[in-house]
Amino acid sequence: MTDDVNAASTAPGSPDGPDSPEMPDWEKRFRAPRVSLPQWAHEAPARSLFVSNATGTFELYAWDRDSDKRRQATDRPNGTVHGTLTPDGAWIWWFADTDGDEFGVWQRQPFDGGPDEPAVSGLDPAYSAGLALGRDGTVVVGRMTEEDGTTVHVARPGAAEPVEIYRHRQSGGVGDLSHDGTLLAIEHTEHGDAMHSAIRVVRLDGSPVAELDDTEGGTRELGLTVLGFAPVDGDPRLLIGHQRRGRWEPAIWNPLTGELTEPRLDLPGDVDAEWYPDAGALLVEHSHQARSELHRHDLATGGTRRVDTPPGTISGATARPDGSAEYLWSSAAEPPRIRSTSGATVLEPPGMRPPASLPVTDAWVESPGGTVHALIQRPATGEAPFPTVFEIHGGPTWHDSDAFAAGPAxxxxxxxxxxxxxxxxxTGYGRAWTDALKHRVxxxxxxxxxxxxxxxVAEGLADPARLVLTGGSWGGYLTLLGLGTQPDAWTVGVAAVPVADYVTAYHDEMEALKAMDRTLLGGTPEEQPERWAASSxxxxxxxxxxxxxxxxxxNDPRCPIRQIDNYVDRLAARGATHEVYRYDAGHGxxxxEERIRQVAQEIRFAREHLPAQE
Known part of the structure; x- marks a missing residue:
């Protein structure tokens, strides 16, 4: 049986029926307005930018904190989420692609409203490889195309055209621009390992200043990442992330002197950080075993104190000029809130709050590669063994956490x-765990x-005759690969935006992902045909x-449509039971309403094809 569903012909609604007199809780969780953690202009802290779905589509919003005036800044059929503010807060920059294809140019508009205009002249559309905006109006744009690889361009105030200062075939991008606008940090993978970046600091004419490379020519798989230059005048220090002790930790590097300082933080998990606005302390985000917390590390004394936050997950944090920190918090059971360490709620979305869901419990399971951490949620009613969904996260360099998610709910x-x-x-379990999947991808x-x-199954939680394997992106890829390599283990498969035909996907996908795939599989499909076939x-x-x-x-540039069609054609040729749904957007x-439609169809398909409980 085959059923090809068309986006235009499929009405939204829940599996319980679109004409239900009362909206079910699961739909409310998608429809309830949400807001992202606001970013703020460092020279004008009252001016902020956030993302919200208040209109039914995720768009950018300007927020003047002094007047509490909020204004929708973008309005496009398929939404907009990539944007930033100039340091003085005068302009909103946003990335304009076509229907989610991630290929486009930067646009800008005045903070208080006005027409959009091209932000940088003389640059053709490309995939974004980072952006840095200087206090004097200098702009640094990173681009990636199939023809050019990674390029970095500097546009000076008053200059007619931007100047290219960097080019390389391997993936890379703009890290950050120093506070005085004289130094630029570039992350690059010129050594050919797309999973582990090096950092080069250059002047704005492209001349090199310093290099920090933990890869040692690719023989030592340690990566670096740019976290940001010190946000004060006369301070060239760059905050970076490194993996020298087997997990992500921050360090402070002075590219002018070569001095590298590693704050010692007695924390077991991965550690991210950003500067406080006076550069005297670091706001530390610590992620460990699928949960996270905040700390403040004083650079003068070396002291670290935990910031009081509820148990759950911090999905972003920022330090404010008054010494407080704002953060986006949630747990699997409790919907997200944007809180301040001052005790205040920073920004409330309009309208209804999403209904709560159910908490997670932890399972630690031995596998051939070590101890695996899994998050378990049991339905509120019914008795085990339950029909069970294995929802597999994307990435692959990502992790599921104790955070609110409408899909699992x-x-x-x-x-x-x-x-x-x-x-x-x-991620979140150390460098060796993250890097373990190479070659047998x-x-x-x-x-x-x-x-x-x-x-x-052994614990009596899951009914072995009613197991659903599902996921999106890399999780969709693992779903299809699992259905083929473990055919007796799964009752139904639900794959969203998956890699289905790995070789064709490689030839059609965006350049940064080609570099990642070469790293994961040790070469191109032509150089390593057996590995690519084994993993497809x-x-x-x-x-x-x-x-x-x-x-x-x-329009998906990450898991392109042609390779999915190839897989569907093979299913259809042998009469396999399947259904395919194509929609006019990119990678999600x-x-x-489109997201609700997709979830409704996924659950409906699973329920139709699972056997009744015996």
Whole structure:
């Protein structure tokens, strides 16, 4: 059986029926207005920019804190989420692509409103590779194209055209511009390992100042990342992230003197940081075992104190000029809030609050590669063993956490247990865990997922005859690969924006992902054909037994449509039960109704094809 669903012909609604007299909680969680952590202009702290879905589509909003005036700044059919403010707060910059294809140019508009205009003349559309805006009006734009690789361009105030100061075939991008506008930090992977960047600091004419490289020619797999220059005059120090002790930690590097200072933070997990506005302290975000917390580290005394935050996940934090910190917090059970360490709620979205969901519990399961951490949620009603959804995160360099998520909550509301697995390749468990998936890409992650599946069945949580494997992006890829390599393990598969035909995906995807794939698999498909075949879902498509649901954005540059069509054609050729849904957007949708439509169809498909409980 095959069913090709068209976005235009499919009405939104819940699996319980679009004509239900009362909106179900799972839909409310998607429709309830949300706001992102506001970013603020460092020379005008009252001027902020945030993202919200208040109109039903995620768009950028300007917020004047002094007057509490909020204004929708962008309005596009498929939404807008990439934007920033100039340091003086006078302009909003936003990235204009076409229907989610991530290929475009920067536009700008006045903070108080007005027409959009091209932000930088003389640059053709490209994939964004970073942006830095100087206090004097200097602009640094990073670009990536198939023809040029990575390029960096500097546009000076009053100059007719931007000047190219950097070019390389490998992936890279703009890190940050120093406070005085004289130094530029560039992250690059010229050594060919796209998972581990080096940092080069240059002057704005492109002349080199200093290099920091922990890769040692690719023989030592340690990466660096730019966290930001000190935000005060006369201070050239650059805050970076490094992995020298097997996890992400901050360090302070002076590229003019070469001095490198590593604050000692007695914290077991990954540590991110940003400067306080006076550069006298660091706001530290500590992520460990799927939860996070904040600390303040004083650079003069070396003292560190924990900032009081609730148990759960911090999904971004920023330090304010008054010494407070603002952060976006949630837990699996509690919807997100933007809080301040002063005790105040920073920004409330308008309208209804999303209904609460259910808490997670932790499972630690032994697999061939070590101990795997999984997050378990049980439905509010019913008895185990439950029909169970294994919702696999994307990335792969990402991790599931104790954070609020409308997707898993929807499955819970329909009686499913939800299991999320932080497989090898996930962040948050040390560098070795993240880097473990090289060369046996996909197969390693599935070993960990299989171990957790067996544990859930043995514990009596999951019904082995009613198991759904699902995920989006890399999670969608693992779903299709799992259905083919573990055909007896899964009852139904639901793959959103997946890699389905890895070789075709490589040839069609954006340049940064090509570099990542070469790193993961040790070369191109032509150089390593056996590895690519072993890791490609289409290799095993004839072994798939479970009904398969696939969704794809027709403008997706990350998991392009052609390779999904190849996989669907192979399913159709042998009469396999499947359904495919194509929609007019990119790698996912920023339109709330479209997202509800997709979740409704995924749950409906699973329920139709799962056997009844015996």
């Amino acid at each position: 929807a499955w819970l509301d329909h009686g499913f247990a939800v299991v999320r697995v932080n497989y090898r390749g996930s 996909g197969l390693i992650e599935l070993e960990d997922i299989a171990a957790v599946r067996e544990w859930c 879902p289409i290799t095993y498509v004839d072994d798939v037994r479970a009904p398969v649901y696939l969704s794809a954005g027709v 949708s920023l339109v709330v």
